[in-house]
């Protein structure tokens with residue numbers, strides 16, 4: 001009688017783990033509900049070249065959204081970090097819930113067991129993220145960066161095969177694939193400011209699908225929602241693209257939301273930062289305020305100077 005809830009996902013171990021988390025949450029909130037997984041392999045997953053050449057990391061998200069839009073699935077589980085920031089959600093889509101936020105921190109993985117400070121002069125660090133490159137270059141200008149693609153398991157394989165000396169990945173991603181034992185240093189947000197949406201899973205569905213919205217609503221974490229809202233508006237106002245060295249991290253403590261934002265030059269030599277606390281501001285307005293403070297320092301010029 002009841003239709004199963006169909007969740008569309010990429011087929012990487014991390015993406016599948018994310019879907020399992022949603023499934024087990026739904027088993028608590030909706031014990032009678034049947035859940036079906038619709039796995040797809042996106043063009044971006046198969047592509048081994050530069051993501052910028054393919055049109056950016058938004059490609060991972062776009063093909064999933066197309067399955068949802070076509071009605072072949074009811075829910076998509078997106079890493080908020082991977083969702084494009086310069087445009088609002090695709091037409092006809094809504095976020096029904098943000099799950100309770102995971103670890104937001106990035107970490108260093110060095111098979112030799114080094115911390116960032118201990119890496120030998122000129123070490124090759126694997127990361128395709130311009131944000132991570134800029135942030136690490138600001139601390140260690142001698143490091144060399146190499147493009148490093150593939151899902152997290154694949155990246156660890158390349159790293160331990162010696163293709164690079166070290167890599168930077170998100171702690172939450174390693175938790176999802178059960179590989180936190182490889183971490184050699186966790187970067188606190190004060191050292192490496194997390195990207196917008198770090199550690200947040202967004203449950204997206206069609207905005208006219210009130211049945212699914214109702215099923216997913218109990219999975220929403222209101223504090224994560226406010227942080228996400230604030231960070232997303234920050235990114236939107238700055239018009240950050242998929243290849244922007246932008247970081248933005250909102251935290252709510254004692255009922256008060258604070259947003260720290262930063263925009264970097266690629267070499268990490270210029271770092272524009274701003275930090276504000278909401279006071280009477282709504283989360284999205286705090287995002288706007290911090291974005292404007294960075295724009296006033298020349299942040300838009302830095303963002304536009306980078307190819308995308």
Ligand SMILES: NCc1[nH]cc(CCC(=O)O)c1CC(=O)O
Nearest residue numbers: 079081169170172173198199200
């Ligand atoms: N770009 C890939 C990606 N998207 C989300 C995460 C990790 C989880 C998250 O922060 O939501 C990762 C892996 C990584 O950056 O190491």
